[in-house]
Amino acid sequence: MTDKKQKKGVKIFCDITKCLGCKACELACAVEHSKAKELALSIKEKPTPKKRRKVSGVEDKIMSFGCQHCEEAPCVAACMSSAMYKDPVTGETKHDKDKCVGCWMCIMVCPFSAIIQDVTDKVAMKCDLCPDNEDYACVAACPTNALFSGTPEEFKRRVEEKSSPAALKRTKIKSGV
Amino acid sequence: MRYCIIGGSAAGTSACEMIRGIDKKADITLITDEKFALYSRCLLSYLLAGSINEDKLKFKEKDFFERNKIEALLGVRVEKIDSKKRELGLSNKKKVTFDRLLIATGARPKEMGIPGEDKKGVFALRTIEDARGILNRSNKGVKRVAILGGGLIGMRDAYALGHKGFDIKVIVKSGQILSQMMEKEGAEIIEAHIKKFGVDVMKGLAATEILGKDEVSGIILDNGNKLDCELVIVGKGVAPNIELAKDIGLATKEGIIADDYLAASQDGIWTAGDVCEAKDLVTGEKTVNALWPCAVEQGRVAALNMAGKKTKYEGSQSMNSLDLFGLSTISIGVTKPKGAGYEILTSKTENSYKRLVIKGDILWGMTLVGKVENAGVYGILIRNKINISDYKKILLRDDFNYAKILPLIKKEAQKFCKPEFQDILLTY
Numbered sequence: 178m179t180d181k182k183q184k185k186g187v188k189i190f191c192d193i194t195k196c197l198g199c200k201a202c203e204l205a206c207a208v209e210h211s212k213a214k215e216l217a218l219s220i221k222e223k224p225t226p227k228k229r230r231k232v233s234g235v236e237d238k239i240m241s242f243g244c245q246h247c248e249e250a251p252c253v254a255a256c257m258s259s260a261m262y263k264d265p266v267t268g269e270t271k272h273d274k275d276k277c278v279g280c281w282m283c284i285m286v287c288p289f290s291a292i293i294q295d296v297t298d299k300v301a302m303k304c305d306l307c308p309d310n311e312d313y314a315c316v317a318a319c320p321t322n323a324l325f326s327g328t329p330e331e332f333k334r335r336v337e338e339k340s341s342p343a344a345l346k347r348t349k350i351k352s353g354v
Numbered sequence: 355m356r357y358c359i360i361g362g363s364a365a366g367t368s369a370c371e372m373i374r375g376i377d378k379k380a381d382i383t384l385i386t387d388e389k390f391a392l393y394s395r396c397l398l399s400y401l402l403a404g405s406i407n408e409d410k411l412k413f414k415e416k417d418f419f420e421r422n423k424i425e426a427l428l429g430v431r432v433e434k435i436d437s438k439k440r441e442l443g444l445s446n447k448k449k450v451t452f453d454r455l456l457i458a459t460g461a462r463p464k465e466m467g468i469p470g471e472d473k474k475g476v477f478a479l480r481t482i483e484d485a486r487g488i489l490n491r492s493n494k495g496v497k498r499v500a501i502l503g504g505g506l507i508g509m510r511d512a513y514a515l516g517h518k519g520f521d522i523k524v525i526v527k528s529g530q531i532l533s534q535m536m537e538k539e540g541a542e543i544i545e546a547h548i549k550k551f552g553v554d555v556m557k558g559l560a561a562t563e564i565l566g567k568d569e570v571s572g573i574i575l576d577n578g579n580k581l582d583c584e585l586v587i588v589g590k591g592v593a594p595n596i597e598l599a600k601d602i603g604l605a606t607k608e609g610i611i612a613d614d615y616l617a618a619s620q621d622g623i624w625t626a627g628d629v630c631e632a633k634d635l636v637t638g639e640k641t642v643n644a645l646w647p648c649a650v651e652q653g654r655v656a657a658l659n660m661a662g663k664k665t666k667y668e669g670s671q672s673m674n675s676l677d678l679f680g681l682s683t684i685s686i687g688v689t690k691p692k693g694a695g696y697e698i699l700t701s702k703t704e705n706s707y708k709r710l711v712i713k714g715d716i717l718w719g720m721t722l723v724g725k726v727e728n729a730g731v732y733g734i735l736i737r738n739k740i741n742i743s744d745y746k747k748i749l750l751r752d753d754f755n756y757a758k759i760l761p762l763i764k765k766e767a768q769k770f771c772k773p774e775f776q777d778i779l780l781t782y
Contacts, residue, residue: 242778
C-alpha cells in the first residue's frame with residue numbers, strides 16, 4: 178500500500194472543465210474490478226465486470242462521478258447490516274460484501290447515485306478506491322487529467338492553481354494544443 | 355452524569371455510542387427486555403429466507419458494550435419510571451437512577467383482535483424469538499402459509515418463505531398490496547412479479563378467525579370461505595410502545611411527542627426511534643417514521659442534546675426500500691397525496707415504473723419500481739424542496755442521474771451544506 182493510499186480523506190475528484198466524456202475511466206474501472214484485470218481477458222468474463230463510475234452529461238458539459246466517500250455518509254447511517262462502514266484511518270466509505278443483504282437502503286439515501294446493484298450476488302457495489310492497485314485505475318486512465326486523486330484540500334488547491342497563467346500553459350503543452 | 359437508555363436497537367445503541375464519544379466519564383446504562391442483543395430487526399426476514407445466519411444479524415461488534423463502557427442490562431424490562439426521584443423500576447426488582455433518560459422503547463406488532471390468535475403457529479415477525487419460532491415451525495411439515503396483511507412486513511415475510519418454496523397466500527383488506535407505501539399502479543407490477551414465484555395475493559379480504567385445536571389448521575375469511583394453512587403470520591403494522599411514557603404523563607399521540615431537539619415533554623427525558631413522534635421533513639407535521647435510518651439518526655441527535663450539545667433535529671423523511679424476488683422498489687416522501695394541486699408524472703416500461711408527485715414546482719414524493727439506482731437523487735430534491743420547474747421531463751428520463759441535477763444544486767447551493775456537494779461544484 179502506498180503512502181498516498183493511507184492518507185486521510187483521499188478520494189477521486191473530477192474537474193468538469195477538463196472532462197471530454199471519453200469513458201476511459203468507466204472502462205478502466207470495470208477492468209480493475211474484473212478477475213483478469215486486463216481488458217482483452219476481462220471482456221469475456223461472466224458475469225461481465227461492472228464499472229463503479231458514471232460519465233454523464235451536465236447541460237452542455239460532461240462529468241465523471243462516483244462515490245464521494247462522504248464525511249458523514251448517509252449510506253453508513255442507513256445500513257442495517259453494518260456492511261457500509263467508515264475506515265477509521267483513511268475515512269474511506271467501505272463496503273463489506275459478506276455482510277450486505279441487498280436491501281438497497283444505501284441506494285435510497287445516496288445523493289450521488291454512486292451505489293450500484295450487483296444483481297448477480299444481490300449486493301451493493303461502489304467505488305472502493307482500487308484496493309488491489311497502487312494507483313487509482315480511473316485516474317490513471319484519464320487522458321486529460323480531469324480525474325484527480327487526493328484530499329478535498331489538495332483538489333481545491335489544484336483548481337485554484339489551474340487558473341494561474343503558468344498552469345494554463347502547462348495544460349496546453351500536455352494536451353498538445 | 356448518569357445516562358439511562360431504555361431500548362437496545364438502532365436508536366438506543368447509536369445514542370450510547372454518541373454519548374460515549376462526547377463524555378468519556380459518563381455512566382451509561384442501557385436496558386432492554388431482549389436477551390439477544392445488538393441484532394438488526396430489519397434483517398429477520400433475511401434470516402427467515404435462509405440468506406443469513408444468526409451471527410450476521412449483529413450490527414455491532416460483539417464487544418460493543420465493553421468497548422464503549424456501557425452497563426447493559428439484557429433481558430430486563432423497565433416497569434416504571436419515577437420522574438421525580440429520577441429512578442427506573444426494573445422487572446428484576448432492582449432500581450437504577452438517572453440524570454438523563456432516553457426512551458427508545460420501539461414498537462410492537464399490532465394484534466388482529468380475532469379469535470384464535472393465541473394458537474400455536476401464529477406469529478408476528480418482530481423479534482429474534484419470533485423468527486426462531488417461525489423457523490422451528492416451518493421445519494415441521496408446514497406447506498401452506500397465510501400472511502395477514504400486505505404491507506412491507508407482510509411482503510417481506512411472503513418473500514422470505516416464498517423463497518423457500520412454501521405455498522403463500524397474502525390476505526389484504528384493501529384493493530392492493532403495499533397501500534401505505536405506494537399507489538395501485540406500482541403495486542400491481544410487484545404483485546404480478548411475486549405471483550410468478552408462488553406468492554398469491556388475495557385482495558379485499560380479511561381473516562375473521564384462526565382455526566385449529568391447539569395448533570393452526572386454517573383461517574376463516576370475511577367472505578365465509580375457509581383457507582387451510584399450518585402457519586399464520588400477522589403483518590398488520592406496528593404500534594409504538596408508549597405505555598411507560600403515558601404513565602408519567604408525557605405528551606403522546608401515536609408515539610411520544612418530541613420537540614425539535616427530540617426532547618419529550620418533561621425535563622431530562624428524550625425520545626428516539628420507532629416510539630418517537632417527530633417532525634417529518636416533507637410534510638412538516640409530527641409523524642412516527644418507523645425506519646432504521648431514522649432511528650439511527652434520532653438516536654444520535656437525542657444523544658447530542660442529552661450530552662449538552664444542542665442540536666436541532668432536521669426531521670425524518672418517510673421512505674422505504676423493498677426487494678422481492680429480484681424486483682427492487684423504493685419510495686420516498688408523499689406517494690399518495692391527498693387534496694388538490696398535485697401533478698403526477700409517470701413513466702412505465704416493461705420492467706420498470708417511475709412515479710413523481712409534484713406540487714408547486716417542488717418534488718414531494720416518488721416511487722420507483724425496477725430501476726432504483728437514482729432513488730437518493732430524487733430524495734435530496736424532495737428533502738431540500740428544490741424548484742424543479744424546468745426539469746420535469748429530465749426527472750422522468752431513463753438517463754437521469756446525479757449529474758443531471760447539478761445545475762439545480764448550483765442554483766440553490768446554500769441548501770447543500772455538506773462539503774461533498776461543494777467539492778463537486780468547484781469546477782462547474
